[in-house]
Amino acid sequence: MTIPNVTIPNRGVYLDNNATTRVDPDVLAEMLPLFTEHFGNPSSMHAFGAAVGGKIEWARKQVQALLGAAHDSEIIFTSGGTESDNTAILSIIEAYPKKREIVTSVVEHPAVLALCDYLEKKRDYKIHRIPVDNKGNLDIDAYRAALSDQVAIVSIMWANNETGTIFPIEELAQMAKAVGAVFHTDAVQAVGKIPMKLADSAVDMLSLSGHKLHAPKGIGALYVKRGLRFRPMLRGGHQERSRRAGTENAPAIVGLGAAAHLALTHMGEENTRVKAQRDRLEQAILAAVPACFVTGNPDHRLPNTCNIAFEFIEGEAILLLLNEQGIAASSGSACTSGSLEPSHVMRAMGVPYTAAHGATRFSLSRDTTDAEIDHVIAVVPGIIAKLRSLSPYWQQDVAKPKEFAPVYS
Amino acid sequence: MWNYTDKVKEHFFNPKNSGVLDSANAVGEVGSITCGDALRLMLKVDPDTQIILDAKFQTFGCGSAIASSSALTEMIIGKTVDEALVLTNRDIAEYLGGLPPEKMHCSVMGAEALRAAIANYKGEEWVDDHEEGELICKCFGIDAAMIERAVTVNGLTSLEEVTHYTKAGGSCQTCHEKIEEVLEAVMAKTGALKPAAKHTPGTVGLDAIKPLPAKPEPAAAPKLTNVQRMQAIMGAIEEMRPQIQRDGGDVELVDIDGKDIYVRLTGACSGCSQSAGTMMGVQMKLVEALGEFVRVKPASLMPAHAG
Numbered sequence: 199m200t201i202p203n204v205t206i207p208n209r210g211v212y213l214d215n216n217a218t219t220r221v222d223p224d225v226l227a228e229m230l231p232l233f234t235e236h237f238g239n240p241s242s243m244h245a246f247g248a249a250v251g252g253k254i255e256w257a258r259k260q261v262q263a264l265l266g267a268a269h270d271s272e273i274i275f276t277s278g279g280t281e282s283d284n285t286a287i288l289s290i291i292e293a294y295p296k297k298r299e300i301v302t303s304v305v306e307h308p309a310v311l312a313l314c315d316y317l318e319k320k321r322d323y324k325i326h327r328i329p330v331d332n333k334g335n336l337d338i339d340a341y342r343a344a345l346s347d348q349v350a351i352v353s354i355m356w357a358n359n360e361t362g363t364i365f366p367i368e369e370l371a372q373m374a375k376a377v378g379a380v381f382h383t384d385a386v387q388a389v390g391k392i393p394m395k396l397a398d399s400a401v402d403m404l405s406l407s408g409h410k411l412h413a414p415k416g417i418g419a420l421y422v423k424r425g426l427r428f429r430p431m432l433r434g435g436h437q438e439r440s441r442r443a444g445t446e447n448a449p450a451i452v453g454l455g456a457a458a459h460l461a462l463t464h465m466g467e468e469n470t471r472v473k474a475q476r477d478r479l480e481q482a483i484l485a486a487v488p489a490c491f492v493t494g495n496p497d498h499r500l501p502n503t504c505n506i507a508f509e510f511i512e513g514e515a516i517l518l519l520l521n522e523q524g525i526a527a528s529s530g531s532a533c534t535s536g537s538l539e540p541s542h543v544m545r546a547m548g549v550p551y552t553a554a555h556g557a558t559r560f561s562l563s564r565d566t567t568d569a570e571i572d573h574v575i576a577v578v579p580g581i582i583a584k585l586r587s588l589s590p591y592w593q594q595d596v597a598k599p600k601e602f603a604p605v606y607s
Numbered sequence: 608m609w610n611y612t613d614k615v616k617e618h619f620f621n622p623k624n625s626g627v628l629d630s631a632n633a634v635g636e637v638g639s640i641t642c643g644d645a646l647r648l649m650l651k652v653d654p655d656t657q658i659i660l661d662a663k664f665q666t667f668g669c670g671s672a673i674a675s676s677s678a679l680t681e682m683i684i685g686k687t688v689d690e691a692l693v694l695t696n697r698d699i700a701e702y703l704g705g706l707p708p709e710k711m712h713c714s715v716m717g718a719e720a721l722r723a724a725i726a727n728y729k730g731e732e733w734v735d736d737h738e739e740g741e742l743i744c745k746c747f748g749i750d751a752a753m754i755e756r757a758v759t760v761n762g763l764t765s766l767e768e769v770t771h772y773t774k775a776g777g778s779c780q781t782c783h784e785k786i787e788e789v790l791e792a793v794m795a796k797t798g799a800l801k802p803a804a805k806h807t808p809g810t811v812g813l814d815a816i817k818p819l820p821a822k823p824e825p826a827a828a829p830k831l832t833n834v835q836r837m838q839a840i841m842g843a844i845e846e847m848r849p850q851i852q853r854d855g856g857d858v859e860l861v862d863i864d865g866k867d868i869y870v871r872l873t874g875a876c877s878g879c880s881q882s883a884g885t886m887m888g889v890q891m892k893l894v895e896a897l898g899e900f901v902r903v904k905p906a907s908l909m910p911a912h913a914g
Binding site: 510511512513514515518519522531540551552555587588589590591 | 667
């Protein structure tokens, strides 16, 4: 019932790294000269510009290395994951106007789902939204059935932002290629956590976002395999080989390059130390709190992500009490977003409403410390118990809900 | 992060009267776990005096749902059943120092639980008319269900009409695309653009209000005398006042300077983020009443040496 009085690590415990990450101090250090001495426009025909151009090409090579791409010219810098996703889909449907179908999944990020909804409504595209099972695994039979020579592009995420569940991207990409469809993956959550070698892959296009891997917000990249037909979304200049017009966001590009370099260095740590911390947190909570379970596929997911559904209580209330303890997490609950529906990912997995509203995501990073994990483990059981004592669905003595049938549905 | 008032936080972090009331003789249960919020309100009413002696709640929901429930119990303990029935969701929201528009439904849930509990006490059947859809207009808290109703009942066909009937989209205007989507969806369902020939009795059909399109403009609109014009303005503002007063505010005519009409918003309107929307509403009403374009301005903008 009571929440133990543990000293809160003074900078707060940030376990919402799937939302955004802290800019690494080394990344910032690489960026700062671009605001001061190297402020030139890389397009300019003088030394001020040339210095910046060189930095941008260095950054491009770092991203190339992180993705294992064959050529650095396959990397297009964008403003972030959303722009990359939109560019990929709009580019391909423009390049293949006769193909009128798109394949995606029900658990994609809104950057893909909302665009597909729009194309369905306003431009008469047929959208195949592939369902997932109760562990968030893609329905491969439904996927196979949706593929045909009418499909312009397949867009399936590499790893899910809410549960961390990883899709078998290489297999999916090869199946798409077999029917002549372009394969795009939103890898915003996966890049930096899963080793990649796109040079040997069937993946045609890949979106990534800087601020998920300790680079700043407002920068991202789109990988476009050499030889793929491409139509720019933004026109107006020769930048990025005329594939993305607009003066380069040089400081952020260099930041992304530095972050990509660091991500490659720390990839092993993410999959060992961070993963061990995540597992310890998860096991301790599952052991201490009744009526809760891990959502998604625990055996096949990102090393930093843990999503626990606490039954019979609501996510926003959990987050507010966690915040009082200095802990930042996130929730698939309806109330945290301003919409009235719980997360589309939880609903797609068939997580019952009794648990979907209480789904809470803890996402770690290489900044996470053992002491922080200890603190979270110490306070979570008390928070859950406090909210359950208020809940009409919860009967304290027995770990099962009371008869409670309110009037409206 | 929501902008919760200190009062909301106080009632969320330290809720009053939570738990089960074993001696309850009135119980109201509303909401549903699918909606993401639900409330059981338990009252102990003295059968002789009809006074609510005690009240407790159990709530499944977000911070503001728990705070609304807690506030509700504090507000009704000591009141008679009939006194309590007068409470509205706005009273709960006001008690909490306001709620974000997306969260107003939490106060609605509180008010409904109270009605359900009192109906239970009186042995009546309580039917809920609570509807909830996607929140479209955040400024005025108008959801899709309400826009659909307004469009269907009144046969509305344009964004402007939806704004006139529901206020939705009348303030920051960022929701216009969403309103048009709702409008298109309803029109597609009802057989598109068919004028609402017959409207439900008791409602005003669009045909009765909208300017008649076919009728040619009369050569010259009968020109009002200054006195007639002033009376028309005063009359129109008088007509609007009850509506604004219902929201806890008021409007007062200060001066008429040609096309510029100066008014003063008072009460809950002064300093309200939606006062610009209210001013626009007054302006539309006056334009309609006078048949000429006028600008409604706050009295604070009056030229210093007017007259």
